Amino acid sequence: MLAVLSGCAGGAGRELELEERWRPLRSVVEVSDLQARHRYTTIGEHVYVRSLRDFDAHLPPGSVERDALLLHEQVHAKRQLAQGLPEWLSRYATDPAFAWREERLGWEAELRHLRAHGRKVALEAVVQALLRYRTVVTRLPLADETEIRTWAAVVLR
Numbered sequence: 001m002l003a004v005l006s007g008c009a010g011g012a013g014r015e016l017e018l019e020e021r022w023r024p025l026r027s028v029v030e031v032s033d034l035q036a037r038h039r040y041t042t043i044g045e046h047v048y049v050r051s052l053r054d055f056d057a058h059l060p061p062g063s064v065e066r067d068a069l070l071l072h073e074q075v076h077a078k079r080q081l082a083q084g085l086p087e088w089l090s091r092y093a094t095d096p097a098f099a100w101r102e103e104r105l106g107w108e109a110e111l112r113h114l115r116a117h118g119r120k121v122a123l124e125a126v127v128q129a130l131l132r133y134r135t136v137v138t139r140l141p142l143a144d145e146t147e148i149r150t151w152a153a154v155v156l157r
């Protein structure tokens with residue numbers, strides 16, 4: 001958490017307001033010097049990205065892909081605010097089992113939305129993406145490959 005927050009201190013810039021349906025999320029904020037371990041970092045009511053231009057290019061407004069990503073981040077935002085932001089962030093940053101559970105919930109919302117709208121999602125891409133995750137402070141993988149693969153196969157079945 002500290003690494004993420006200190007990364008935000010310098011360069012908070014442009015901001016994209018989100019529609020009501022994304023509450024409690026309120027905006028996507030560009031933070032140019034964000035140490036983006038993950039491309040999207042949600043803290044409370046805001047999703048932080050390194051470049052809003054890239055965000056718009058990769059996830060065009062109104063696209064299934066943008067909605068899927070925002071559903072994922074909305075899961076994080078709701079659970080952060082329900083549990084208490086400092087508590088959630090500190091556990092997420094240090095406890096791989098906690099971070100893995102939270103990511104499963106986010107990814108499940110994202111993947112189900114993509115599949116419900118006819119998008120083909122490659123199991124291997126999901127596995128490889130999740131294998132790259134590390135807890136922010138303790139730098140631990142969230143789960144081993146077998147566990148990630150088994151979970152992803154069930155969601156994508």
Ligand SMILES: [Zn+2]
Pocket residue numbers: 072076102103106107
């Ligand atoms: Zn996530």
